[in-house]
Amino acid sequence: NSSVEADPEDWVRIISNDGYTFLLRRKVAKMSGTIRASLDETGGFAEAETKTYRSQERGIVVQKMIEYMSFKAHYSTVGPQEEIPVNDIAERLPLEILLELLLAAEYQDSMHVSLILYPVVLMNGFKV
Amino acid sequence: MAAAPRRGIKPKIKPPKKHGPDVSVEETWSTLSQNIKEIFNHNAANLSFEENHRYAYNLVLYKNGEILYRGMKRIVAENLDKLAKEQIVSAFPTTSTGDLMQRSQENELLLKALKNVWDDHTSNMTKLGQILKYMDRMYTRDAAVPGTWEAGLELFLKHIICFPIKDHLLTAILNQIQYEREGYTINRSAVKGCVDVLLSLDAGDNNRTVYQQDLEPMLLRESEAFYKTYGDTLLESCDTPEYLSKVESRFESEESRTHLYLSRKSAEPLLRILQDHLLTNHLDAVIAMPNSGLDTLFDLDKYEDLARLYRLFRMVPDGIPCLKKKLKASIARRGRDINQASTGLDAGVGGNEAKDNDAEARRALVKGKGRAIASQTLTTALKWVQDALDLKDKMDSVWMKSFDSDPKIQATMIEAFETFINSNDKCSEFISLFIDDHLKRGLKGKTDAEVDVVLEKSITIFRYLTEKDVFERYYKNHLAKRLLHARSVSDDAERGMLAKLKIECGYQFTQKLEGMFHDIKISTDNMQSYREHLAKSSMSPTIDISVIVMTSTFWPTSHSSSPCNLPQQLLDTVKPFERFYYSRHSGRRLSWQLSLGNVDVRVAFKSKQHDLNVATFAVVILLLFEDLKDDDFLTYEEIQQATSIEHADLQRQLQSLACAKYKVLKKHPPGRDVQTSDSFSFNSDFAAPLQKIKISTVSSKVESGEELKETRDRIDEERRHQTEACIVRIMKDRKHMSHNDLINEVTRLLASRFQPNPLIIKKRIEGLIERDYLERGEDRKSYNYLA
Numbered sequence: 001n002s003s004v005e006a007d008p009e010d011w012v013r014i015i016s017n018d019g020y021t022f023l024l025r026r027k028v029a030k031m032s033g034t035i036r037a038s039l040d041e042t043g044g045f046a047e048a049e050t051k052t053y054r055s056q057e058r059g060i061v062v063q064k065m066i067e068y069m070s071f072k073a074h075y076s077t078v079g080p081q082e083e084i085p086v087n088d089i090a091e092r093l094p095l096e097i098l099l100e101l102l103l104a105a106e107y108q109d110s111m112h113v114s115l116i117l118y119p120v121v122l123m124n125g126f127k128v
Numbered sequence: 129m130a131a132a133p134r135r136g137i138k139p140k141i142k143p144p145k146k147h148g149p150d151v152s153v154e155e156t157w158s159t160l161s162q163n164i165k166e167i168f169n170h171n172a173a174n175l176s177f178e179e180n181h182r183y184a185y186n187l188v189l190y191k192n193g194e195i196l197y198r199g200m201k202r203i204v205a206e207n208l209d210k211l212a213k214e215q216i217v218s219a220f221p222t223t224s225t226g227d228l229m230q231r232s233q234e235n236e237l238l239l240k241a242l243k244n245v246w247d248d249h250t251s252n253m254t255k256l257g258q259i260l261k262y263m264d265r266m267y268t269r270d271a272a273v274p275g276t277w278e279a280g281l282e283l284f285l286k287h288i289i290c291f292p293i294k295d296h297l298l299t300a301i302l303n304q305i306q307y308e309r310e311g312y313t314i315n316r317s318a319v320k321g322c323v324d325v326l327l328s329l330d331a332g333d334n335n336r337t338v339y340q341q342d343l344e345p346m347l348l349r350e351s352e353a354f355y356k357t358y359g360d361t362l363l364e365s366c367d368t369p370e371y372l373s374k375v376e377s378r379f380e381s382e383e384s385r386t387h388l389y390l391s392r393k394s395a396e397p398l399l400r401i402l403q404d405h406l407l408t409n410h411l412d413a414v415i416a417m418p419n420s421g422l423d424t425l426f427d428l429d430k431y432e433d434l435a436r437l438y439r440l441f442r443m444v445p446d447g448i449p450c451l452k453k454k455l456k457a458s459i460a461r462r463g464r465d466i467n468q469a470s471t472g473l474d475a476g477v478g479g480n481e482a483k484d485n486d487a488e489a490r491r492a493l494v495k496g497k498g499r500a501i502a503s504q505t506l507t508t509a510l511k512w513v514q515d516a517l518d519l520k521d522k523m524d525s526v527w528m529k530s531f532d533s534d535p536k537i538q539a540t541m542i543e544a545f546e547t548f549i550n551s552n553d554k555c556s557e558f559i560s561l562f563i564d565d566h567l568k569r570g571l572k573g574k575t576d577a578e579v580d581v582v583l584e585k586s587i588t589i590f591r592y593l594t595e596k597d598v599f600e601r602y603y604k605n606h607l608a609k610r611l612l613h614a615r616s617v618s619d620d621a622e623r624g625m626l627a628k629l630k631i632e633c634g635y636q637f638t639q640k641l642e643g644m645f646h647d648i649k650i651s652t653d654n655m656q657s658y659r660e661h662l663a664k665s666s667m668s669p670t671i672d673i674s675v676i677v678m679t680s681t682f683w684p685t686s687h688s689s690s691p692c693n694l695p696q697q698l699l700d701t702v703k704p705f706e707r708f709y710y711s712r713h714s715g716r717r718l719s720w721q722l723s724l725g726n727v728d729v730r731v732a733f734k735s736k737q738h739d740l741n742v743a744t745f746a747v748v749i750l751l752l753f754e755d756l757k758d759d760d761f762l763t764y765e766e767i768q769q770a771t772s773i774e775h776a777d778l779q780r781q782l783q784s785l786a787c788a789k790y791k792v793l794k795k796h797p798p799g800r801d802v803q804t805s806d807s808f809s810f811n812s813d814f815a816a817p818l819q820k821i822k823i824s825t826v827s828s829k830v831e832s833g834e835e836l837k838e839t840r841d842r843i844d845e846e847r848r849h850q851t852e853a854c855i856v857r858i859m860k861d862r863k864h865m866s867h868n869d870l871i872n873e874v875t876r877l878l879a880s881r882f883q884p885n886p887l888i889i890k891k892r893i894e895g896l897i898e899r900d901y902l903e904r905g906e907d908r909k910s911y912n913y914l915a
Contacts, residue, residue, distance in 0.1 A: 033261070034181060034261070037177065037181075037258040037261070038178055038181070040258070042254075043172065043177065043255050044172040044255070045172050045173065045177035046172075046174060046175055046177070047176065047178060048173075049173055053178060055178070056178075107262075
């Protein structure tokens with residue numbers, strides 16, 4: 001019930017299902033719709049109180065997700081002239097966790113991640 | 129980079145998680161629905177967003193979206209019913225009659241209760257929407273059902289904004305408004321809260337909100353009924369300024385109402401209701417209220433009230449026309465009063481219509497009362513002009529201060545003013561007299577700036593005259609008298625006036641007037657040369673003479689030179705000048721205007737000598753007595769024969785010498801009027817305190833009925849000539865013109881002097897046709913110029 005919006009520089013926590021804890025700034029966390037909603041103080045759920053989001057994904061998946069979210073958070077502030085090195089981030093996604101990442105992205109309401117992942121999946125001739 | 133799958137190590141793909149087919153739908157839904165209810169109970173802080181989000185996600189993922197959706201709706205509906213029962217229904221107002229304040233408070237509680245429920249509901253739906261986001265993304269669109277939020281609104285509409293709550297709600301809102309209109313204070317934010325709710329809900333399928341569909345029509349109906357009655361009540365109980373003031377404050381209050389807690393869209397229809405019932409229907413009644421309406425406000429210079437009147441009347445289309453009409457009538461009435469005052473005083477003198485059988489009586493009256501009447505009518509003229517100027521100032525003040533310098537109103541005022549000015553037959557004469565008086569007396573001692581102000585005022589009123597040629601005639605006469613008798617206070621002022629007239633009417637108007645000034649100047653130079661001439665020559669007449677030579681075309685010599693037998697002494701003075709003048713100018717003829725001159729003469733009475741200034745005619749009469757003995761007398765007949773002076777002039781002169789203040793002659797029998805049977809003797813007993821005395825001739829300043837008629841005739845004649853000249857000028861230029869065009873053109877060109885009657889123009893045209901200046905065109909509707 002705070003009427004002031006939470007500070008985007010705030011630190012929040014994401015804990016993976018295998019116990020890894022990740023600390024990140026709120027503004028990065030907000031790149032995922034689901035995480036943003038859960039931490040939103042006007043919603044008033046438990047996550048908002050504790051500033052902690054417990055993910056159902058493995059640590060390694062969460063890590064990649066956060067990496068992507070940082071990438072997105074950073075490049076969302078640059079001007080239109082700058083070229084966004086999408087390939088950079090695409091290269092850093094290991095094949096093994098690609099499917100999980102895809103599903104996680106769906107769940108996390110981060111469609112843009114899916115857009116990056118699908119071509120990667122196809123490129124690799126992945127068959128699920 | 130595409131790497132070949134690594135040999136030996138199969139990429140391990142993690143299987144989907146726990147909420148797979150292992151956990152039953154029923155269980156999932158059961159838990160989730162329980163949690164939702166907890167959220168509705170404000171227990172979200174104890175729940176995990178992620179968990180519930182995942183429940184919903186899985187339900188939808190595994191094709192159970194419908195269960196989720198239906199379930200959601202059921203829970204929401206149940207919650208709404210509960211809230212309605214607990215909070216709203218319990219707040220239904222109970223007292224239907226009785227204490228107003230209590231009812232208002234109950235209304236307020238109900239409104240607040242509704243707002244609370246709404247706020248609760250929207251907050252719930254927001255949280256729910258977050259959790260059910262996946263459902264909204266994936267299920268609702270395919271199933272063609274509204275999303276969580278929209279469904280929530282529909283449910284709210286169905287369960288809350290329905291009978292009986294809706295009716296109580298609308299009634300409460302309207303009651304609060306009514307209460308406030310009656311002058312009490314209400315909690316506006318409570319009403320606003322509910323109004324906002326109604327504005328957010330769509331009522332059914334025609335794209336209108338509940339506000340528009342249900343509240344607004346009732347609002348407008350009640351408002352109309354209220355203001356209809358209010359307008360009538362106000363009219364009966366208030367005078368005009370009060371009425372206007374109250375109406376204005378009502379406008380303001382309704383404006384603030386729509387601004388602060390109703391919808392802005394209601395502003396326009398409400399405004400129209402106010403305009404119709406407080407203004408349009410009562411315009412005439414308000415403006416014409418006795419003792420407080422437009423007339424009175426105008427009288428008392430109530431600028432603020434008039435400004436309010438203007439502001440309000442301006443809002444409705446009928447307003448300004450109504451104002452203009454009343455204003456015109458008001459000014460016309462005032463003008464009539466001013467004119468009435470002037471003709472009332474004049475009743476004894478010439479009057480506006482000269483009746484022939486009264487002419488005789490009138491003439492006698494004129495001569496008998498003489499100076500008394502003259503000064504009285506001068507006073508009338510001055511008063512009339514001053515009253516007119518005062519009225520104009522008043523009009524201008526009100527126009528600027530209250531009517532926002534509105535040009536349409538100005539036009540009405542000018543029209544009304546013009547009508548009243550010109551409806552007084554003597555307007556031209558009065559204005560000329562006004563100017564005359566100022567140039568003779570009024571401007572004495574004033575600074576240049578002050579002089580200019582007065583002259584400017586004269587021009588202001590002069591502009592309204594339609595018959596400017598009549599004015600010219602009078603002005604010429606008055607100017608001539610001023611110049612000849614040297615009565616002008618200031619030469620600069622005279623020229624200043626002339627300059628202004630020139631600007632107004634053009635060179636033609638002032639041509640002759642300037643000629644008169646010129647003559648005076650030349651005459652002064654002439655006299656200088658004459659005196660030098662006399663000094664050089666051996667002749668030196670015993671009597672000093674000062675001559676003004678007038679060019680006859682410039683000066684208004686209305687009568688042919690009145691005859692008079694000059695005695696030898698005077699002839700000896702006059703003839704040398706004539707000779708001198710003829711020696712200088714050949715081809716000119718001098719004709720002496722003895723009736724205009726005056727003479728300084730020393731007369732010895734028994735007690736002492738006096739220096740008298742008398743008219744030339746008077747001195748001729750006096751000289752008849754020079755050699756007579758004190759008790760000798762001359763009859764009227766004898767005097768007339770000896771001097772050859774005309775009867776009218778003779779009687780006036782004898783009157784000034786024997787019947788006025790200074791009686792240098794004795795009349796037998798004594799009395800005020802001169803009869804042809806009278807006789808006169810020299811009054812050697814005459815005595816007066818002052819040594820120098822001026823005996824002025826009795827005259828009437830304002831024209832008698834006969835003189836008026838004569839002036840009128842002359843003016844008509846002149847106009848005939850002017851019209852004809854104008855027609856010929858136009859036709860010569862155009863060669864061919866239609867009848868209507870010709871009439872219009874003539875009227876236009878003559879407008880600066882007078883307004884010609886089209887029928888008279890037609891007569892002139894016919895006259896010209898007869899005299900072969902023009903001929904009729906083939907189509908019988910136009911004319912050709914004949915060279």
